[in-house]
Amino acid sequence: VSGTVEVAQLLFMLVVVLLLAKSASVVFNKFGVPGLIGEIFIGILIANLVIGDWSLLEALGLGGGNNPTENQYILDVLGELGIIFLLFSVGLETRVRELISVGRAAFMVAILGVVIPFGMAYAFMMFQDGNSTHAMFLGAALVATSVGITARVIKDMKLTDTKEAKIIIGAAVIDDVMGMVILAIVVGMATSGSADIMHALTITISAVVFVFATMLFCLKGVPKINEYMKNRLRSQKAQSCDADVQGQAWKAAMMIITCLAFAVISQWIGLAAIIGAFLAGMIFADNIEEWDMKERIDILNIFFVSFFFVNVGLKVDLSSITGEILLLAAVVIIIAFASKYIGCFLGAKFGDKSLDKSSANIIGIGMVPRGEVGIIVASIGLAEYAITGELYTIVVMMSVITTIVAPIFLCRACRKKYCGCQEQNT
Amino acid sequence: VSGTVEVAQLLFMLVVVLLLAKSASVVFNKFGVPGLIGEIFIGILIANLVIGDWSLLEALGLGGGNNPTENQYILDVLGELGIIFLLFSVGLETRVRELISVGRAAFMVAILGVVIPFGMAYAFMMFQDGNSTHAMFLGAALVATSVGITARVIKDMKLTDTKEAKIIIGAAVIDDVMGMVILAIVVGMATSGSADIMHALTITISAVVFVFATMLFCLKGVPKINEYMKNRLRSQKAQSCDADVQGQAWKAAMMIITCLAFAVISQWIGLAAIIGAFLAGMIFADNIEEWDMKERIDILNIFFVSFFFVNVGLKVDLSSITGEILLLAAVVIIIAFASKYIGCFLGAKFGDKSLDKSSANIIGIGMVPRGEVGIIVASIGLAEYAITGELYTIVVMMSVITTIVAPIFLCRACRKKYCGCQEQNT
Numbered sequence: 001v002s003g004t005v006e007v008a009q010l011l012f013m014l015v016v017v018l019l020l021a022k023s024a025s026v027v028f029n030k031f032g033v034p035g036l037i038g039e040i041f042i043g044i045l046i047a048n049l050v051i052g053d054w055s056l057l058e059a060l061g062l063g064g065g066n067n068p069t070e071n072q073y074i075l076d077v078l079g080e081l082g083i084i085f086l087l088f089s090v091g092l093e094t095r096v097r098e099l100i101s102v103g104r105a106a107f108m109v110a111i112l113g114v115v116i117p118f119g120m121a122y123a124f125m126m127f128q129d130g131n132s133t134h135a136m137f138l139g140a141a142l143v144a145t146s147v148g149i150t151a152r153v154i155k156d157m158k159l160t161d162t163k164e165a166k167i168i169i170g171a172a173v174i175d176d177v178m179g180m181v182i183l184a185i186v187v188g189m190a191t192s193g194s195a196d197i198m199h200a201l202t203i204t205i206s207a208v209v210f211v212f213a214t215m216l217f218c219l220k221g222v223p224k225i226n227e228y229m230k231n232r233l234r235s236q237k238a239q240s241c242d243a244d245v246q247g248q249a250w251k252a253a254m255m256i257i258t259c260l261a262f263a264v265i266s267q268w269i270g271l272a273a274i275i276g277a278f279l280a281g282m283i284f285a286d287n288i289e290e291w292d293m294k295e296r297i298d299i300l301n302i303f304f305v306s307f308f309f310v311n312v313g314l315k316v317d318l319s320s321i322t323g324e325i326l327l328l329a330a331v332v333i334i335i336a337f338a339s340k341y342i343g344c345f346l347g348a349k350f351g352d353k354s355l356d357k358s359s360a361n362i363i364g365i366g367m368v369p370r371g372e373v374g375i376i377v378a379s380i381g382l383a384e385y386a387i388t389g390e391l392y393t394i395v396v397m398m399s400v401i402t403t404i405v406a407p408i409f410l411c412r413a414c415r416k417k418y419c420g421c422q423e424q425n426t
Numbered sequence: 427v428s429g430t431v432e433v434a435q436l437l438f439m440l441v442v443v444l445l446l447a448k449s450a451s452v453v454f455n456k457f458g459v460p461g462l463i464g465e466i467f468i469g470i471l472i473a474n475l476v477i478g479d480w481s482l483l484e485a486l487g488l489g490g491g492n493n494p495t496e497n498q499y500i501l502d503v504l505g506e507l508g509i510i511f512l513l514f515s516v517g518l519e520t521r522v523r524e525l526i527s528v529g530r531a532a533f534m535v536a537i538l539g540v541v542i543p544f545g546m547a548y549a550f551m552m553f554q555d556g557n558s559t560h561a562m563f564l565g566a567a568l569v570a571t572s573v574g575i576t577a578r579v580i581k582d583m584k585l586t587d588t589k590e591a592k593i594i595i596g597a598a599v600i601d602d603v604m605g606m607v608i609l610a611i612v613v614g615m616a617t618s619g620s621a622d623i624m625h626a627l628t629i630t631i632s633a634v635v636f637v638f639a640t641m642l643f644c645l646k647g648v649p650k651i652n653e654y655m656k657n658r659l660r661s662q663k664a665q666s667c668d669a670d671v672q673g674q675a676w677k678a679a680m681m682i683i684t685c686l687a688f689a690v691i692s693q694w695i696g697l698a699a700i701i702g703a704f705l706a707g708m709i710f711a712d713n714i715e716e717w718d719m720k721e722r723i724d725i726l727n728i729f730f731v732s733f734f735f736v737n738v739g740l741k742v743d744l745s746s747i748t749g750e751i752l753l754l755a756a757v758v759i760i761i762a763f764a765s766k767y768i769g770c771f772l773g774a775k776f777g778d779k780s781l782d783k784s785s786a787n788i789i790g791i792g793m794v795p796r797g798e799v800g801i802i803v804a805s806i807g808l809a810e811y812a813i814t815g816e817l818y819t820i821v822v823m824m825s826v827i828t829t830i831v832a833p834i835f836l837c838r839a840c841r842k843k844y845c846g847c848q849e850q851n852t
Binding site: 080254260 | 438444476496676
C-alpha cells in the first residue's frame with residue numbers, strides 16, 4: 001500500500017553516518033573537544049576519503065554512485081529537521097521574560113556584531129580588489145550568525161539557563177533579522193544598481209511583527225490557553241481510563257506541528273527556519289517541565305541533529321583548495337573571527353554593565369560561527385553573478401572554519417567559567 | 427556550510443500533512459474508528475481532491491507541481507522510518523521469553539495463514555483465467571501480512587502485553603519468512619520456468635538464522651552486557667557530574683542505531699525492514715523500563731508514523747477504478763479476507779487449545795491487512811511482466827481495502843474482549 005521506496009541502501013547510509021558520527025562525538029569528547037566537531041570531522045572524512053578506486057562517498061551513495069542526489073537530499077532534509085528541532089529544544093528552555101530581561105544587551109551585541117564585521121569586510125575588499133559589489137557581499141556574509149552551532153555547544157554543556165546563553169540567542173534572533181535586511185539591500189544594489197528600500201522595509205516590518213507577536217502571545221495568550229486546557233483535560237479524565245496518555249501523545253504532536261509551522265512562517269517572511277523553531281519552543285517553555293516533555297523532544301535531536309553537522313563537513317572539498325586561495329582565505333577568516341568577536345564583546349560590555357570579561361568573552365566567541373547562513377549569502381551572490389567563484393570558495397572556507405574553530409574556544413571559555421560541568425557525550 | 431536545501435515548500439507540505447493526519451486521527455477516534463483510518467483517509471483526500479484547476483496534491487508539491495518526486499520521496503522515506511520505529515517500539519514491549527511461550531500457536535497461525543490464502547487464490551485464478559503464473563502471483567500477494575497496521579491498532583489500544591498480540595507478532599515474523607520464500611520461488615518459476623530451489627533455500631536458511639540468532643542473543647548475550655554496562659556506568663558516575671545524562675543520550679543513540687542496523691540486515695537477507703526493527707526492539711525489552719526510554723522512543727513514532735499511513739492513502743487513485751475491475755476486485759478482497767481469517771483462526775485454535783473463540787477471532791482479523799507487502803509482491807510481478815496491469819490494480823485495491831477495513835473490525839473485537847480501554851488519540 002505504501003510508497004515503500006527501495007530503502008535498503010538509504011538505511012545503510014543513515015546507519016553508517018549515525019554510527020560514525022556518534023562514535024566520533026564520544027571519542028572527541030573524551031579529548032575535551034566538543035562532540036559536534038567530531039561529527040563535522042566525519043563529514044569531511046566521508047567527502048574526501050578515497051583509497052584507490054574506492055571512495056567512501058560513493059560507497060554510501062552520496063556521490064558518484066547510482067542515485068547520489070537522492071541520498072544526499074535525504075541527508076539535507078534530515079539535517080535541516082535536526083537543526084530545527086535543536087533550536088526548538090533551545091526555545092523550550094528559554095522563557096520569554098528572561099529573554100526580555102536581556103533585551104538591551106542582546107540588542108547591543110547584535111548591532112555591533114553587524115556593523116563591525118560589515119565595515120571591516122567592506123573596507124578589506126575595497127582595498128583588495130576595489131569592487132564594491134564584492135565588498136558588499138563579503139560584508140553581508142560576515143554579518144551572518146548561525147546560532148545552531150553555538151546552541152549545540154550550549155545545550156551539550158547544559159548551559160541554556162545562563163545569562164550568556166540568553167544574550168547570545170536573543171542577539172542571534174535580532175542579528176538574523178538585520179542580516180536578512182542587509183542581504184535584501186545588497187542583492188537589490190547588485191542586480192538593479194539601487195537599493196530596493198520598499199523590499200527591505202517589508203522584510204524588516206514583517207520580521208519584527210512576527211517576533212514581537214510571538215513574544216506577546218507567550219506572555220498573554222499561553223497562560224489563558226493553559227487555563228482552558230487544564231479544565232478540559234480534567235473533564236476528559238473523568239470519562240476515559242487513559243485520557244492522560246491520550247493527552248501526552250496529543251501534546252507531543254501539537255508541539256511538533258507548531259515547531260514546523262513556525263519554521264515555515266519564518267522562511268516565508270525571509271528569516272531562517274531555525275528562528276521560527278526557536279520562537280515556537282518559547283511558546284511551550286512555561287509548560288515543558290509540568291508536561292514532562294523535555295527528554296522526549298530531545299530524542300528528535302539525538303536522531304536528527306548529527307546529520308546536520310555531518311553535512312557541514314560533507315561540503316568541504318579538500319582538493320579544491322589552492323595556495324593562493326588559502327592565503328586570501330586566511331586573511332578573511334581572521335577578519336571574520338576578529339570583527340565578530342570584537343563587535344559582540346563590546347556590545348555585551350556596553351549593553352549590560354554587570355557582565356564581567358569572561359561573560360563578554362563567551363558571548364563574543366558564541367557569535368562567531370557563520371554556519372550555513374554565510375554559505376547561503378555567498379550562493380545568492382554567485383547565482384546573481386555578483387561575486388566570483390574564487391570569492392565563493394573563500395566564503396565557504398570562512399563559514400566552515402569559523403564553525404569548526406569557534407566551538408573549541410567556546411567550550412574552553414565555558415568550562416573555565418562554569419567548571420565542574422562537562423559537555424554531553426553524543 | 428550545510429547543504430541547506432530549499433526546504434520552505436517541503437516543510438509546508440510536512441506540516442500540512444501532519445496537521446491534517448493528526449486532526450483526522452482525533453476526529454475518527456471520537457467516532458470509535460481507529461485513528462490510522464483517519465490518516466489513510468487524509469491520504470486518499472490529498473490524492474483525489476481536485477476543485478476546478480486546483481488540486482491538493484499539486485498544492486503540496488506531491489504531484490504535477492515543480493518537484494513532485496522529491497517531496498513524495500521524502501514522504502516515502504519518513505513513512506518508512508515511521509513504520510520501522512513503530513515495530514521497534516512493539517519489539518520494546520515484547521520479551522523474547524513471552525514470544526517463545528506462544529511459539530507453537532504462532533507457528534500454526536502462520537502455516538495455516540499461508541497455506542489457505544495461497545490455495546484459495548491459486549484455485550480462484552486458475553478458474554478465472556487459467557494462467558498459472560497469474561495464479562501464483564495472486565497467491566503470493568494474498569500470503570503477505572503487513573503487521574505494521576495491526577501493530578498500530580494494538581499499540582494504540584495498549585494491548586501489546588496480551589497473548590493475542592504476541593501470537594500475531596510471532597506469526598507475522600514467521601509469515602514474512604515464508605512469504606519471502608514463496609515469492610522467491612514464484613519469481614523463479616515466472617522468469618526461468620523452474621523453481622530456483624537453491625535461492626529459496628538460501629533465503630530460508632539466512633532468515634531463520636537471523637531470527638534465531640537474535641532471539642538467542644536476547645536470552646544469553648543481553649544479560650551479560652547489562653552486567654558489564656552497569657559496572658562501567660557506576661565507575662563513570664564517580665568521575666563526572668552528569669554521567670547519567672551522558673548515559674541517557676548515549677543509550678538513545680545506541681538504540682536508534684541498532685534499530686536501523688537490524689532493519690538494514692533484515693532487508694539484505696530478503697525480509698522486510700520492519701522485521702529487523704522488531705527484533706532489534708526485543709533486544710532492549712528487558713531494559714526499557716529501567717532506562718525510562720519508552721516514552722522517548724514513542725516520540726519518534728508520533729512524528730514519523732502518520733506519514734506512513736497517509737502514504738497508504740496517497741496511492742489510491744479513485745479515477746482509475748472501473749466497473750469491471752471493481753467486480754473482480756470485490757471477489758479477490760472477499761477471498762483475501764476470508765482465507766486469511768479462516769486460516770489464522772483455525773491456526774490459533776489448533777495451536778493453543780486454551781485460546782477461546784474471541785481470542786482466535788482477534789488473531790484472525792489481526793492477520794488480515796496486507797499493507798505494503800501485498801503491493802510489493804504485485805509490483806515485482808508487474809516488473810517481470812508476469813501479471814497484467816489489471817491484476818496489479820486489483821492487488822493494490824485488495825491491499826488497501828484489507829488495510830482499511832481490518833482495523834475497524836479488529837478495534838471492535840478488542841474492545842469487546844478488553845472493554846473499558848479506548849484507543850489512543852493520535
